[in-house]
Structures are given as C-alpha cells and as structure tokens.
Amino acid sequence: MNDITTRQDVELLVNRFYDQVIKDDLIGFFFTDIAKIDLSKHLPKMYNFWESILLGNPVYEGNPMRVHFPLNEVTAMEEKHFNRWLQVWEKTVHDNFEGENAETAITRALNIARIMSYKMTNARSSE
Ligand code: HEM
Structure with missing residues (x-):
C-alpha cells in the first residue's frame, strides 16, 4: 500500500x-436528511480541505467549523457521533493507504473532531 501523495489519492480517500459515511446508521442522516448535501458541490470542498492539510497546498477556502453549527441546532452533534465519524475515517484511511500522510490524516481528524465536539457542546449549553 502507498501513502497519500497526490490529489488523486485525496479524492479516492474522500470518495x-x-x-460509507452517507449510509452509516448513526451519522448518515446528518448528510442526507439534515444538510441534504449535494455531493457534486460538497466533495470538491472536502478534497480541497484534505489536500491543504495533507499535501500542503492551500487550496481550501472556508471555515470547517462554521457549517456544523446549524446541523448541531437541528440535532445535537454528540461525542458518539464524532467517535463514529472518526472510526469510519480511520478505517477508510487504513484500508487504502499507509505512511506518514496516512497517519497525519488520522491524527489531524482526531484533533479537529475534539475541538469541534467541544464547540458543539458549548454552543448547546449557552442557549
Ligand atoms: C459527527 C461528525 C460530523 C458530521 C455529522 C459532519 C457533517 C457534515 C455535513 C453535513 C457537512 C455539509 C454542511 C453543509 O454544507 O451544509 C459538513 C461539512 C464539512 N465538514 Fe463535517 N461533519 C462531521 C465532522 C467533521 C470533522 C471531524 C471534520 C474535519 C476533520 C469535518 C470537516 C468538514 C469540512 C471541511 C466541511 C466543508 C466545509 C465547507 O463548506 O467549507 N467534519 N460536515
């Protein structure tokens, strides 16, 4: 298995x-029922986000935290949801890649998920 080294690798990983995540029994509904995402628009943002992190090309423009607050208002985004997200992410990375960037993909996701989870809980308790 190879490491994640090209845009093509990033696209394969995200795809x-x-x-998996869209049909997940615990968190799939955030994508399909709450945000009702249009994959043709959403996926390129995710490719850019991960390309920025993993390949160091600053192609992502946006705020990865901001879009999650409205979801959290419809249905609380809880630790169990983040844990599942991370579980699917880690499995997808390990099923397809190995190497330094593959490990970075997992640790960065874990760090971001922790911060996101904290912010979502805070947003709820301050209402
Ligand atoms: C339970 C966990 C999560 C769920 C259910 C979730 C769900 C979603 C959904 C539905 C969107 C699309 C929002 C919209 O366009 O209206 C989105 C966007 C996004 N998510 Fe998550 N997410 C989760 C965790 C994460 C984590 C841990 C990361 C980062 C490691 C992340 C990164 C992003 C990014 C970069 C976007 C695109 C932001 C933009 O539009 O620029 N998400 N997420």
Missing part, C-alpha cells in the same frame, strides 16, 4: 469515506 471512499463518503461511500
């Missing part, structure tokens, strides 16, 4: 992750 395989979304194949």
Whole structure:
C-alpha cells in the first residue's frame, strides 16, 4: 500500500469515506436528511480541505467549523457521533493507504473532531 501523495489519492480517500459515511446508521442522516448535501458541490470542498492539510497546498477556502453549527441546532452533534465519524475515517484511511500522510490524516481528524465536539457542546449549553 502507498501513502497519500497526490490529489488523486485525496479524492479516492474522500470518495471512499463518503461511500460509507452517507449510509452509516448513526451519522448518515446528518448528510442526507439534515444538510441534504449535494455531493457534486460538497466533495470538491472536502478534497480541497484534505489536500491543504495533507499535501500542503492551500487550496481550501472556508471555515470547517462554521457549517456544523446549524446541523448541531437541528440535532445535537454528540461525542458518539464524532467517535463514529472518526472510526469510519480511520478505517477508510487504513484500508487504502499507509505512511506518514496516512497517519497525519488520522491524527489531524482526531484533533479537529475534539475541538469541534467541544464547540458543539458549548454552543448547546449557552442557549
Ligand atoms: C459527527 C461528525 C460530523 C458530521 C455529522 C459532519 C457533517 C457534515 C455535513 C453535513 C457537512 C455539509 C454542511 C453543509 O454544507 O451544509 C459538513 C461539512 C464539512 N465538514 Fe463535517 N461533519 C462531521 C465532522 C467533521 C470533522 C471531524 C471534520 C474535519 C476533520 C469535518 C470537516 C468538514 C469540512 C471541511 C466541511 C466543508 C466545509 C465547507 O463548506 O467549507 N467534519 N460536515
């Protein structure tokens, strides 16, 4: 297995992750029922986000935290949801890649998920 080194690798990783996460019994509904995402618009943002992090090309423009607050208002985004997200992410990474960037993909996701989870809980308790 190879490491994640090209845009094509990033796209494959994100596509395989979304194949799984969208039909996930615990968190799939955030994507399909709450945000009702249009994959043709959403996926390129995710490719850019991960390309920025993993390949160091600053192609992502946006705020990855901001879009989650409205979801959290409809249905509380709780630790169990973040844990599942991370579980699917880690499995997708390990099923397809190995190497330094693959490990970075997992640790960065874990760090961001922790911060996001904290912010979502805070947003709820301050209402
Ligand atoms: C339970 C966990 C999560 C759920 C259910 C979730 C769900 C979603 C949904 C539905 C969107 C689309 C929002 C919209 O366009 O209206 C989105 C966007 C996004 N998510 Fe998550 N997410 C989760 C965790 C994470 C984590 C841990 C990360 C980062 C490692 C992340 C990164 C992003 C990014 C970069 C976007 C695109 C932001 C933009 O539009 O620029 N998400 N997420």
